[in-house]
Amino acid sequence: MRFPAGLYKSLVSCTIKNSLRGIKRFPLVLMLEPTHRCNLACAGCDRIRLNAETHAPDLSLDECIDAAVRSGAPVVTVTGGEPLLYGQLRALIAELLRLKRYVYLCTNGLLAGSLLRQLTPHPGLSLNFHFDGMEETHDRVTGQKGTFRTAIEAIKRAKEEGFRVCTNTSVYKYTGMEELEQLFDLLTRIGVDGILISPAFSYQSVKEEIFLSREEATERFRAMEYMFPRYPFMGTPMYIDFLQGKKRLLCTPWGNPTRNPLGWKSPCYLVTDTYYESFAELMAKTDWDTYESGRDSRCRDCMVHSGYEASVMRQAFSNPYELLKLLLWNLGGT
Numbered sequence: 001m002r003f004p005a006g007l008y009k010s011l012v013s014c015t016i017k018n019s020l021r022g023i024k025r026f027p028l029v030l031m032l033e034p035t036h037r038c039n040l041a042c043a044g045c046d047r048i049r050l051n052a053e054t055h056a057p058d059l060s061l062d063e064c065i066d067a068a069v070r071s072g073a074p075v076v077t078v079t080g081g082e083p084l085l086y087g088q089l090r091a092l093i094a095e096l097l098r099l100k101r102y103v104y105l106c107t108n109g110l111l112a113g114s115l116l117r118q119l120t121p122h123p124g125l126s127l128n129f130h131f132d133g134m135e136e137t138h139d140r141v142t143g144q145k146g147t148f149r150t151a152i153e154a155i156k157r158a159k160e161e162g163f164r165v166c167t168n169t170s171v172y173k174y175t176g177m178e179e180l181e182q183l184f185d186l187l188t189r190i191g192v193d194g195i196l197i198s199p200a201f202s203y204q205s206v207k208e209e210i211f212l213s214r215e216e217a218t219e220r221f222r223a224m225e226y227m228f229p230r231y232p233f234m235g236t237p238m239y240i241d242f243l244q245g246k247k248r249l250l251c252t253p254w255g256n257p258t259r260n261p262l263g264w265k266s267p268c269y270l271v272t273d274t275y276y277e278s279f280a281e282l283m284a285k286t287d288w289d290t291y292e293s294g295r296d297s298r299c300r301d302c303m304v305h306s307g308y309e310a311s312v313m314r315q316a317f318s319n320p321y322e323l324l325k326l327l328l329w330n331l332g333g334t
């Protein structure tokens with residue numbers, strides 16, 4: 001099974017509850033960034049640049065929990081920065097699980113010792129490691145030698161201890177097919193439960209020419225067709241069709257709102273026009289129509305899962321046939 005069955009149950013129940021209340025726009029996944037501090041400075045990441053400019057203090061534990069409760073999202077992705085640098089991480093994860101949230105904890109794996117000391121396996125908890133390629137590429141992107149090996153060893157230990165582990169890979173202009181295949185072979189061999197991929201988002205603050213245009217991304221994901229049956233990819237079939245240019249989707253930016261040390265980020269995880277103090281303000285004041293339609297120029301090349309997997313859910317939950325297809329795929333079908 002690609003995702004825990006209970007996760008789908010929570011998503012369906014969240015959708016039904018909101019529909020019964022007449023609420024059209026609601027989150028499915030909260031992107032929670034308790035800290036923007038990081039122990040790396042990866043090319044392609046804008047949070048480390050943001051942190052250098054703002055030095056915003058970490059969110060308190062109460063602010064994190066309040067964000068989870070107010071958003072009502074059944075899934076919480078705890079990210080950053082490097083969340084393992086957050087002093088209250090253990091208490092945060094425990095409280096989110098107590099609140100019956102499904103938690104994806106993103107990490108670069110450098111502090112694996114601390115991770116495994118602080119946490120115990122739980123059916124609602126997945127560890128999510130980011131990889132940009134094999135050793136040479138990954139260490140170049142992270143700007144530090146040894147980061148690839150450390151992360152791979154961390155995954156092996158986490159699997160031995162019984163954690164559910166997944167990985168996330170962003171595809172850049174320089175990402176080669178052969179290298180992706182080597183990486184996915186390795187990750188599958190060491191037992192990761194799921195692999196997430198998407199084209200990297202072209203942050204305006206990142207000046208290097210490393211991002212794929214939408215046309216280039218479509219071409220790249222079409223060429224990856226043979227890989228999809230081979231590896232435990234977590235992207236839904238409809239999202240993969242979208243990446244391959246076979247399906248048109250509108251974005252659902254409110255599906256994955258972001259709460260971080262600067263506030264509630266509007267409009268989405270990737271683009272920042274402003275921050276709001278409250279979740280209610282974010283939902284009420286963001287001009288969702290503009291972003292949903294992709295009219296903003298910064299949306300032109302965007303195909304990331306945080307914008308479009310929620311669109312897949314939106315379509316599936318409004319069409320029983322699509323929902324059935326999704327559930328069968330989750331059980332291991334194609």
Ligand code: SF4
Pocket residue numbers: 251252253267268269270271291292294298299302303304306307308
């Ligand atoms: S298309 Fe991408 S950049 Fe635009 S609102 Fe959606 S997620 Fe954000």
